[in-house]
């Protein structure tokens with residue numbers, strides 16, 4: 001019998017983890033990962049906060065809640081077995097006023113429902129013991145929240161796989177017996193394909209025939225970095241209570257593997273899906289955002305939060321004044337700019353910002369699985385998303 005062939009589009013952390021999981025389960029098969037860039041993890045995987053989330057924020061019963069909790073455990077084991085740094089520095093989510101306490105209590109309840117252990121409610125004095133420079137009326141402490149270098153994890157995953165770099169998929173031919181990924185670098189034929197194309201996931205899904213939506217609307221996230229002599233202001237991760245209407249977590253303080261401390265990211269509409277400088281503008285990306293029916297509905301619904309975030313991105317002073325609400329001693333002289341990221345946020349045609357991970361299926365036999373939304377905590381959850389996708393592929397294969 002011919003060897004089964006699997007292909008994965010995208011060598012970010014989700015695509016690589018998925019390819020590894022399929023290969024672990026079917027060692028006799030060929031598993032090929034293709035990516036348009038010259039190295040792995042060029043986009044979201046290497047432009048994020050590096051936080052291993054514990055699972056406190058997510059709607060109980062959602063894929064995010066389950067896969068984040070499972071993924072955190074798998075990632076910790078993966079780092080231990082591959083000699084990669086994994087620092088459990090812990091996190092406090094800080095209520096800055098009494099008005100934020102009910103939302104923080106809701107996060108505490110969600111964390112408990114999601115099985116996150118050792119959460120602790122803190123009063124101002126207890127908060128000061130953990131984070132002496134943070135200010136708040138109450139806080140939730142999550143000791144298992146950690147930091148990691150997701151690029152390093154992706155490189156370790158890729159080292160066990162057949163990865164074809166510089167292979168951009170520009171069309172997909174789906175026939176009754178095979179799926180062919182086509183691009184200027186050639187063709188890869190497979191029996192089963194998983195699309196993990198991050199910021200391009202809607203476009204690649206459309207090539208595969210999964211065109212119903214949602215569309216990706218890119219949100220830029222800017223970071224600033226504490227100058228070394230002020231990094232003592234922060235010991236672990238310090239987060240605000242997020243706006244429950246908005247799927248982003250708010251500007252937070254993030255220690256990095258290696259010792260730097262960043263603050264960010266904000267969330268402003270990006271003018272380029274894969275451009276990391278403020279001046280980057282890709283007209284086709286802007287046109288795609290504006291043409292999506294959900295974009296206007298989203299803008300109408302979230303204009304207030306959008307304006308607030310826009311304001312925070314206008315100047316260093318505005319950004320710092322938001323962060324000062326968590327750490328009042330911070331001044332604009334304490335920070336220098338740091339590399340930005342761009343999030344792939346899926347938006348439905350009615351303007352809903354898709355909150356949960358979303359997976360689609362396309363092609364004859366349902367042979368193409370498409371990851372349509374894998375924003376934060378997608379990197380934390382990657383090894384569990386991979387197991388979920390491998391189960392889905394196996395179910396489709398067994399149903400034949």
Ligand SMILES: Cc1cc2nc3c(=O)[nH]c(=O)nc-3n(C[C@H](O)[C@H](O)[C@H](O)COP(=O)(O)OP(=O)(O)OC[C@H]3O[C@@H](n4cnc5c(N)ncnc54)[C@H](O)[C@@H]3O)c2cc1C
Nearest residue numbers: 010012013014036044045048049051169198221341378380
């Ligand atoms: C600012 C920011 C902060 C974040 N913070 C965190 C955090 O602290 N913790 C956390 O868990 N998550 C965080 N996330 C989310 C996390 O980074 C993502 O969920 C995760 O990286 C998604 O991985 P991916 O493999 O799906 O996408 P990506 O890493 O974007 O990879 C997609 C890959 O597909 C390739 N590709 C696209 N189109 C094609 C094509 N046509 N042909 C071939 N290849 C193609 C791209 O080149 C790319 O390599 C953050 C994200 C951002 C942007």
